[in-house]
Amino acid sequence: MARQTAPPAPAPEIFLDWEIFASALEGLSALEREVVWMSVLNPAADADKMLHLDEKTVAATMGKAQELLRGRSDRWSADMLAQNRPLLAKTAAALAPKDCPEPKQFLRLLDGQITWRGRLEVEHHMTLCWRCVDQMCRFREVSALARLSSPLSDSAAEPYWTALGLRTAAPPLWKRLFGMR
């Protein structure tokens, strides 16, 4: 994916410590976390469309997150989150898994093929685990990309599955994700 090959970003003017980030946003719901995380992963992404929210809700959620960060930080600036994007993304992806759901649970959630209880469990877990918020957002990106492009062949889809650690995903599930119903 493009962001993985991008040149290294300049060091942030104000360093946002991961502990501060995580503790400031502790009270956010799974969906609110996804809004914040989408902006961290890919500021150009249409977070509202990917999350099926309106633009106002996304803007309000970002405002809320900024206020929470401001309340926890000694030094704060409006673009502090933006400056720390690469660092935050790297840190979340490197967090140790702790009782994390199977990746296919995220796919099922996206696909609407999850039980009500399963959905609650995944969403609850995401309020405790930024690693999984990160995973879910990456799945949403791939899924949105797949909807925009023509269906991918098995070989074209392979790099995505490798990147997502999903080589073993059951074919029917990922074929559905890539529109090969």
Ligand SMILES: [Zn+2]
């Ligand atoms: Zn997790």
